[in-house]
Amino acid sequence: MAASDFSRLIAAAADTIAAHAEELTALDQAIGDGDHGLNMKRGFEAVRAEADSFAAKPLPEALKAVGTKLVMTVGGASGPLFGTLFMALGKELPPAPDRDGLATALDKAIEAVAARGKSQPGQKTMLDVLQPVYEALAQGKTAAEIANAADKAAEATVPMKALRGRASFLGERSIGHMDAGARSTALLVRAVAEAIEGI
């Protein structure tokens, strides 16, 4: 991937998080501590600020740098969780991955996120979006189909009962609200899928 393309992916990710920061915060206020939008925005703006130097690195190192920056700047549990996602992708991806390589790396990265959060799909978290995205990717779906699968998966967290994170303290009362981390994951998937489509 060319450095300019990686910069475009970072810009697309940071743009969508910035544009939806208030929505993410509102989702998190309903069943969490209400800082998700602000935290994610801070993290992705910090990544954007160093986008050019990250993009100059080979893809695996660039992704690791993005992950480390998120870990250091987000300031909530989302930092290590999204940071681990990018760091693990960087660790698993070859420098010039094809679709199979990307799917395999995402599968491993999902395992790493699950271990970091001591969670698994079905517990109303970002994993509930990542897992269907991996499946759509592995099944050869188009970028648009993958983005739609991510949105649908985020919607599907609404009737779930939270079993991890602050929302789990609410028990049954977490039902009826979308998980903020699932929503931000779907936003990132759509932004990256649409940006890759244009490359």
Next chain:
Amino acid sequence: MSNVGIVIVSHSPLVAEGTADMVRQMVGDEVPLAWCGGNGHGGLGTSVEAIMAAIDEAWSEAGVAILVDLGGAETNSEMAVEMIGEPRSHKIVVCNAPIVEGAVMAATESSGGASLKEVVATAHELSPS
């Protein structure tokens, strides 16, 4: 110092500092102690960078026990331990215990020269699970 170090990580700097005060009242300066709280930007939360700095501050060759409050503090502490890396990471344990009681009990155990394993076990006895 050869006693196990204690690190307190809360979402709130006030809770972290207050907990550290209670630990000091119990063990004085016999135990390496550090605390951090807040997201580093004036809000509630925890910062991996601040946790890594606190671990350095309370570092002991006998090891370091970390006491945390809510989930994000635990996740960020585990991330900090991983980023510190080997070999020191083998001597750092994130405890499953209530933060105030855990910190005071763990520090008291440490002040008697107990091993990291014993200090952590003392904190874990306070956990209902």
